[in-house]
Amino acid sequence: MVAAKKLVLGASVLIVFSTGCYYDNKETMYGASSCDTTNVTYSQKIAPLINQKCIGCHSAASATAGVDLSSYNQVVKYGQTKQLQGTINQLPGYESKLMPPGAKLDNCNLSLVDIWLRKGMPQ
Ligand code: HEC
DSSP states (O other): OHHHHHHHHHHHHHHHHHHHHHHHTOHHHHTTSOOOOSSOOIIIIIHHHHHHHTTTTBSSSSBGGGOOOSSHHHHHHHHHTTHHHHHHHTOTTOTTOOSSTTOOOOHHHHHHHHHHHHTTOOO
16 A cells, blocks of 8 residues: 555656656747756766867867866866856856856856756766
């Protein structure tokens, strides 16, 4: 009896959860493109984002302001100091340091970084 109840509860939670993900992926939420918030790991989602949006100024060979974002360990370092989230979201203290400069990331990319940080920055 108890086991059956737990199963029903588990199933409803699962349904609510997957419905949530479904709506998160809806195009309406982020405009024309869809936002895939599954498998938010460094290699799957964060490295491609950084390679597209940040590496031009923050590679190992050309680390603007001394900031090198070319490897997992380096990016984790800036996640730990909160400089990563500070700059991309213009948090207090970073108002004048939006990254990338003059071109705020779209909501999908901001969510991906946020999810990744909340998950403990999985590799
Ligand atoms: C067009 C070049 C350019 C791009 C692209 C760029 N940055 Fe920067 N970044 C800079 C410059 C210049 C500074 C120094 C800013 C300052 O000190 O005012 C900087 C500084 C930083 C800092 C240190 C901020 C601090 O003072 O604490 C971080 C962290 C950072 N960038 C992250 C990123 C991330 C993450 C991206 C991609 C989402 C990115 N940057 C994209 C040029 C760039």
